[in-house]
Every structure is written in structure tokens, then in C-alpha cells.
Amino acid sequence: MDGQGADDLVYDPSDPAVMADPFPVYARLRDEDPVHWSPSVKSWIVTRYDDVRDLLLSDHLSVNRLVRFYTARPPEEAALLRDLIHYLNLWLAFRDPPDHTRLRRIMRHAFTAPAIERMRPNIVEITEMLLDRLETRGAARVDLIREFALQLPAFVIMDLLDVPRDRLDDFKAWSDDMAVFIGGARNATDKYTRAARGCRKMSAYFRDLVAERRRDPRPSFLMDLIEAQDDGDSLTDDELVATCILVLFAGHETTTNLIGNAALLLLRHPDQLASLRADPGRIHGAIEEVLRYDGPTNALVREVAEDHVLHGRHLREGDRVFVMVNSANRDPRQFSEPERFDITRTQNRHLTFGQGIHLCLGAKLAREEGRVAVQALFERFPELALDPEEPPEWLDAMVPRGTRRLPVRLKG
Template sequence: MSYVFDLGNPATNANPFPEFARLRAEDPVHWSPAMKAWIVTRHADVKQVALNNQQISADRLTPFFRTNSEYQRGSIQSLVRYLNHWMVFRDPPDHTRLRRLFNKAFTPTAVENLRPNIEGIVAELIDGLDAKARRGETVDFIADFAYPLPASVIMDLLGVPRTDLDRVKVWSDDIALFIGTAQVAGNKYLRAESGARAMSDYFRGLVEARTTTPTADMISQLVLARDDRDALSTDEIIGTCILLLFAGHETTTNLIGNGFLYSMRNRDQWERLVADPSLADSAVEEYLRYDGPSGAFARVAAADIEMRGKTIREGQRVFAFMNSANRDPDAIDDPERFDIARPQNPHLTFGHGIHFCLGAPLARLESGIAALRLAERLPEVRLAGGEPEWHDSLILRGVKSLPVRLS
């Protein structure tokens, strides 16, 4: 077919769902010359890509770095050095070893123990929204709530001072240009290198401090894990800290922001939550499905693969779009309807198989508390601006800002 899918088109990026529907119907395994990758859009196929760890590799960085001119010039060394230790980019057995170490930190009990702190942060942020509104200042739901909530939670978990929130955001935004595969950002590799270098220097100082004087935080746990049989190197600890801080807030910010946006656009569903706060957890599952915080996951073919009559060649990139799979009518009943009480919701937003999102319980807890308390305390909140601007990203799916009126 002559049709070419391209998220670099701002209109498509703002609303890719009509294009996803067309691809699912006409060309579910689609080669996009614009993106130089295969686009997979059906629920069953996205699930298959997630499960195929023999022929499809999560290590999309190594082949990319080998052919990247900035890498060959030696100008993105920190980006290569630390991101290569992220377990999301590793295959077994490295992935298995790293995952085993971090599973202990994200057990249901460990996550539930974070509830009082999350409740406190949510209450504080809602108080801040109310105070800004009373002063007549513009309230931005993203900057004033959806971003600082998960960022504060993960910083507390790691043992990073909240006073460093602004610095961390600058570094994280720069790294996001690379991780999210931004389409149009200039100098994205050099900016991502700058962010990775600054964040690695920052965490190296914290790791050295915790090595001398351990405290009750995750960085200390990672340092102490050096004594286990699956000992971590210093670079692995630093790389993992960057991953946890980045992934621990970036996607949850988008989850809370996107869910809020569609709740405001579907006012009957917001009023339904206000009337019945017990729907908060179910609402979060619909936020995850309807327009989730991670639009796609990227893989690289480790061998030639046949899929729906197409041959994906070894070394070619594959983007499996969960946000398309989650609206596949073959898997989801009435998928275009936003329904916070949906009885069955087999979305793939957290992935599937060995790379299922480690932080899923924490993201669900944060978002559920946020939805519940917002509905209780700000039932009359409404959007105040026009159409939001979406981040330029193939992977990360979220809006840049959401001005709101509280009453």
C-alpha cells in the first residue's frame, strides 16, 4: 500500500487513533519508510512481539549506537555507558539478574507501605492548586500536580532530596528526547548526553555517600546488594538509579495527565467518579487503556521473522503500539468508548512477559490515590485552555500542559 504512517506529523501525533484503526484493518504489520521501522498495531501481534524473546531483542541501543555518528565521534559516551545498564534494554541472562534484584523493592507489601507518603504528597499538591487558584494564578495540572506527584514519590524512595526536583526535571527532559525517540527535536543526542552525564555525576555522589553511611532508602539497598551473589557494579547502580528516577515519574506523569484530560473531555465519566469514588481503581485501568502513557515499545529483530505475510529482517526495528492494541475491537469490547467502570480491560500498557513493567503496582497506587482525592476535593475542576500540545515522542505519550479552573 502507498499509505505511510508517520508520527512526525503533528496532526497524527495529536490523534493517532484513526491511523491505528486503518493500519489494524489494512496493514497491521506496516513498514514505515518515514520511521525506518515496522509498525505493529493489533492486540495479538503486539502481545506476540512482547513474548518473543528469542527472535526479538529488547537491546535496541547496541545496534543503534554502533551506527550513530555521535557515538563514533565519542560525544555521547555517558548516554551509552549508563543506559546500556537499564534492564528494559537488556535480554536474558542480564535482564533476569537485574530484575531479580529489583523485584524485592516492588513487592505488593513494599508498595502498599508507600501509601501514607503518597496520600500526604497528594494532599499537599491539591492544597497548592487551591492556593494558586485563590491568588488568581494560572493552575497547570501537569506542572502543578501530575509531574511533582510521581517525581516526589520516586525521589523519596531513592533518597533524593525533593529540593532537587527542578534540576532533575531538566536532566530527565533531555534524556526523554532520546528514550522517547523524538521526531523533530534538534541536537537530541547531545542534549540527552548532557542530561545523562549530569544525572550520573549526581547519583555517583549519592552512591559514594551511601557506601560510607547507608540510610533507609533504595540507593542504600542497591549499594548493599554488592555483597549478594548477583552483585551490582557501581555503573549498574548509577544506571539503575537513572532508570528508576526517569521511568518512575515520566510515565506516571503521563498516566495521570492523560487520564485527567479524557475525564474532563468525557464529563459524564468524571461525574460518575465524583459520585462513586470506589471506581477510582477501575478508572485508572481505563486511563491506562484509552490513551496510555507509553504509546509503544521498541524492539530489534534478532533473526528474520514472518508476521502476517511480512518478513521482518534481522536488525530491523519494530515498534509495537500498545495504544493501538488497546483499541483493537478483536480484543476490547466497544474500544472507542471511554468507560471508567469497564468490566473487562485486558490492556497491554504495562507490556507482557518478562519485560512487564516492574513499577506497575506503584503507578497504579499513585494514580488511584490521585483520582480518588481529586474527585473528592475538586469535583468542579475543568479544563481552561484550548487543544493541548502533545510531546514529540514515539514512545512516551503525554501532553505538555493542561491549564485548569478549579470551580
């Protein structure tokens, strides 16, 4: 690395003010130091739209950052993490071509438009069930994340993967354990032990499920994955287990944050909420605008695969790069009036689902979940309002963007 930037320009993602509103510092970074070396994060921070898009398309950067991490572990940690790293290494999200190309070619046979459309009745049913529960509980004040936004995508992904809904608590516990490693929680001292335990339980569950479906096939997305073939090539059992875990992670917290951020933005912009109520067809534009204005993808992580220079900075092999998607989505070089939340915006080529070979495979499903959830929520609770006594609590994380708690009043 080689970094000198404006001396008073500090990007500290753990500063609570930055967590609540990172956009002022993004604006400064874009204008003053678009390829910024952050000593606290020990990484490059890239913030302009064109650079973010180009880097996601470039083969100067790699998604495969596990090998370097794993080989640097002391032996006892490496032993603890062996199985976890084994499965994560089979995620196409962490593979570069040609391995990525092979996995993606097979997986696209399962992620088809009709397969995702088949999920729509499940999304509607789950949404109504959760809203019924909220209504019958009769509590005036609730945390919308816990009671709604978190559960909806969890049940959808469980249906998709053929996991019975009564296993929610197990899955939540295993996935929370694994998330302390994958999400890079700063303060979890026992994070490797927990992550190894979560991975052991989750992989054992999916291994048994895949074996059972091979014995007793039933039409489902999981079956589509098991049967997916490209040129006679299909996923091995290990790859199937890894892919189930990936789908659970990729499709869960992201969609929770889409629903939570959408509710928060609409409540903070009553004119836009009124415009949506006046014309429910605007829900498509509303979800796209949420994805742009404050979407769940704050940043994507890459490692420099080949030395190169960008805006005069020397990015060296092995350096870590945070590609700041949410900053790119507010770049005035790309969007007119980017600081305006406008659900009728027409030019909206946001980068929230990524770009290039790793473009999100679940975007269609996520959009559908977002539209159904947000529309039904505001219809069911016309007086929904932010809790005036408890402000939202933002996640302390650099990659996902969303609230950990979103206290609301369901009735006036």
C-alpha cells in the first residue's frame, strides 16, 4: 500500500455518527480522496461510482481472500477453522474464474425466473402470517426488525431450501454463530469457536437433507440445485452443502435490511409515503430507490490480485479494498440530485446487487420480498410511525447496512 490523503479526512466506520449517517464522509471522500487509505481499517476505501463499477468488473481484484487469511492462522486456530474454511472456499462468492465460472454455470439452472416466481405465494403467506401475529399481539410499540423484517426472509429462505419452519430457532442460532466470523464482528472473543460450532451443525443438517432428497425427491428449489447440470457437470455433495449455507447467508440479512431500511426511509419521508399510497404501482420504483438511497450493500470486499495504480495510488497485491457501493449510489457524477429520496426516479442504475460476474443471483427474489413486505406492512398499519422515544440502532458493520433495532408504533 501507499497512501497519503487529506490529513483531516478520517473515515472511521465505528464512529456512531458515521454509523447513523455515513453519507457526509462519503461525499468528502469522493471529492477529496476517491482512493483513500484508511489506517484504522487497514484497507483502501474506493467511493466514486465509476471506480466502484470498474473495480467490480476488473480482474485486478480477487474475491478469494480466505487463503491468505487461513494460511496466516496459528496451528490451533487453523485446526479449529478447517471445516468452516473448507465450506466457505466452495462458495462461488469467494471464488475467482475458472472455479467461479463453473459453479455459476451450474447454479443458474436452479436460480431461474420461474423457480423464483413459484416463491411468490410463500412470500405473501409468510408476510400475512407475520402481520397477523403483530396485530393479534396488540402491542402498540415493537421492534420492526425482530418482529417482522428479520423473520420474513428467514422463512422464505427456509421454504426455498426445504427446511421446516419450526427449525427457525436452530437455524438462527447456527447462523448467528457463523455470522460472527463471516460478518467480522469486532468484539466477539470466542468467535472462531462459535463459528466452527455453527458450521458443524449447519453442514450436518444440510448433508442429511441432501441425502434424504436424493432418496425421496420432491419438487423444490433444493431439488433443482441437486439436479442442476451444465454440460454433464453438477454440484458435488460438499458443494451442495456449501451452497445451501451460502444461500441462507446471502439471502437473509440483506433482505432483512432492505425491508427495515425501506420502512425507515418511507417513515422519514412522509411525502414519498403519501405518493406510494396514492399510487401503489409506485412500489417498484420505491424499492429501487431504497436500494439506491440507503441499500443493504454498504461495501463489498476485495483483495488486490495484481499491482495497479488508481487515481495516483499504488494498490499492491494482497492489499484489501472496500468497494463502497452505498457511496457510489449517491455520486452526483452519476445521479441527478442523489441526496433526494425520490420513489419516482427513472434513471436509477444503482450498484446494490453488485456488478459483473458476481452479480447477485437472488436479486429477483429479494425485490419481490421487498415489494410484498413493504406494501402489506403499510396497508395493514396505516398509522405506523417511528417510536419518538427510541431512535433506530444501526448495525456496527462495514459491509451490511441496516438497523439492528427499529422501534415503531403500530397504532397512533
